[in-house]
Amino acid sequence: MAVIGDSLFLSYTISTKKPSLRNDFYGVSVRIPRTGVKIIRSRGCVQSVLQMEEREVSRSPVEEVLGFDLVTERELKDRGFMGLRKTKLVCTIGPACCSLEQLESLALGGMNIARLNMCHNTREWHCDVIRSIKKLNQEKGFCISLMIDTEGSQMHMVDHGGASSVKAEDGSIWLFTTQKFEGYRPFTVQTNYERFSEGITVGDVLVIDGGMASFEVIEKIGNDLSCKCVDPGLLLPRAKLSFWRDGKLVGKKFGLPTLSAKDLSDIEFGVSEGVDFIAVSFVNEANDIKHLKDYLSARSSESTRVLAKIESLESLGNLEDIVEASDGIMVARGDLGVQIPLEQIPAVQAEIVHVCRQLNKPVIVASQLLESMIEYPTPTRAEVADVSEVVRQYADALMLSGESAVGSYVDKALSVLRSASTRMELWSRQENRQSLLSQRQLGGALPDRIAEQICDCSVEMALGRIFDDTLLRSETFPLLSTALFVKKIK
Numbered sequence: 001m002a003v004i005g006d007s008l009f010l011s012y013t014i015s016t017k018k019p020s021l022r023n024d025f026y027g028v029s030v031r032i033p034r035t036g037v038k039i040i041r042s043r044g045c046v047q048s049v050l051q052m053e054e055r056e057v058s059r060s061p062v063e064e065v066l067g068f069d070l071v072t073e074r075e076l077k078d079r080g081f082m083g084l085r086k087t088k089l090v091c092t093i094g095p096a097c098c099s100l101e102q103l104e105s106l107a108l109g110g111m112n113i114a115r116l117n118m119c120h121n122t123r124e125w126h127c128d129v130i131r132s133i134k135k136l137n138q139e140k141g142f143c144i145s146l147m148i149d150t151e152g153s154q155m156h157m158v159d160h161g162g163a164s165s166v167k168a169e170d171g172s173i174w175l176f177t178t179q180k181f182e183g184y185r186p187f188t189v190q191t192n193y194e195r196f197s198e199g200i201t202v203g204d205v206l207v208i209d210g211g212m213a214s215f216e217v218i219e220k221i222g223n224d225l226s227c228k229c230v231d232p233g234l235l236l237p238r239a240k241l242s243f244w245r246d247g248k249l250v251g252k253k254f255g256l257p258t259l260s261a262k263d264l265s266d267i268e269f270g271v272s273e274g275v276d277f278i279a280v281s282f283v284n285e286a287n288d289i290k291h292l293k294d295y296l297s298a299r300s301s302e303s304t305r306v307l308a309k310i311e312s313l314e315s316l317g318n319l320e321d322i323v324e325a326s327d328g329i330m331v332a333r334g335d336l337g338v339q340i341p342l343e344q345i346p347a348v349q350a351e352i353v354h355v356c357r358q359l360n361k362p363v364i365v366a367s368q369l370l371e372s373m374i375e376y377p378t379p380t381r382a383e384v385a386d387v388s389e390v391v392r393q394y395a396d397a398l399m400l401s402g403e404s405a406v407g408s409y410v411d412k413a414l415s416v417l418r419s420a421s422t423r424m425e426l427w428s429r430q431e432n433r434q435s436l437l438s439q440r441q442l443g444g445a446l447p448d449r450i451a452e453q454i455c456d457c458s459v460e461m462a463l464g465r466i467f468d469d470t471l472l473r474s475e476t477f478p479l480l481s482t483a484l485f486v487k488k489i490k
């Protein structure tokens, strides 16, 4: 399977006295006139420099906003600028990729956003990574955006820093407790949340990490739970816990705010370091986002974009409001899979992406895209199909988690993501073009057919009473419908 891409890349930098650099979503959009692209070669790799005169930009009646990326020389030659990859790539930074050299390698491999998960590592470590990325942006001309991801309030096992996993055997009896202890205690799991057993009754099922292992509650001992393993499996450090009754999630209101004191302190840190995005974990309703945006605007940090992570059952019930309130969305399939049955994930993902497309909000699809590449140098066919499906759904970005943070094949994983998304975009464009050409009632030349399609869309919207009469009569309407149409077909 030829999904591994070419190794020669183009890097784009702007050469102008005062570049009109607009750090559009995912940080790599640049306003340019149609002309002014020159390819130069430097240090053995090909570098493209967009030459942009300010005079030209202000004079140009139609500015193009293009998403710029690293592309192969061959891709550029074959397909021109419109053929550049649109799907952005997010890499979670961890021990496997945090040195300056490793980050540069990711930048060359097409990383658009570096994600820092505030659950892990120290403030100093995060600070070093942020500084390294800024250095690469400044000195080597990359445009990598920075995202911090808050820890959020969720129920999980406490990591005692011992073995990387513990096996739970069928029928074994375990104690889930809130009592604090150091080191490893056999058949005992410490949970992070004191009220974790509130409302839980004998017979309920405790599921680990969305199905890694399951236990039946056999006795309540004060706040602790004695449980029998009914589905054996591995318990990983910080594994997430959820309770189920009669096949349904036991909705537990933890009484915890979406943003904990630690989250607020991490956000404060991110803002002071000038990160571009804050991804908020366990958003349940639009107010969670509105409050954070108010806070950011009080600090004059409105330019920091707020992304809502959709990973709880409750957030699905408030999806449209959350999408409206946010600057973008992350489909956090990892935690979502703890709260809803796994077989529902594909449909829920498609629905979230669809709502985001309808409301014109960017959406990242995250978790386990290339999970096997944490250990192996090639992806499974199913993983490549999953990545391609996300692109086909018109998600704006794909995210690597463990594959880049702790994986053994970080650059390869990114390369697979890049190649698979490029190919699917190309295929999708050809398919769209084909369906446009095969429309029966359309005119002869392609521009006529496109114009006719735009009119069709306008009529469709008018019939759907999307706009009031004043707007329909005004000159803005054709422009607006054109813009909506263009945006929708991407």
Ligand SMILES: Nc1ncnc2c1ncn2[C@@H]1O[C@H](COP(=O)(O)OP(=O)(O)OP(=O)(O)O)[C@@H](O)[C@H]1O
Pocket: 092, 093, 094, 095, 117, 119, 120, 121, 149, 281, 334, 335, 400, 401, 402, 403, 405, 406
């Ligand atoms: N900064 C880091 N330092 C050390 N390990 C990290 C770091 N970031 C990620 N990891 C490791 O990579 C794995 C995947 O990271 P990721 O942040 O995507 O998932 P996660 O821990 O399940 O958190 P979340 O549920 O918020 O996504 C983690 O389990 C952790 O082992």
Ligand SMILES: CC(=O)C(=O)O
Pocket: 309, 311, 331, 332, 333, 334, 335, 336, 366, 367, 401
């Ligand atoms: C990314 C993340 O937080 C999740 O998938 O749960």
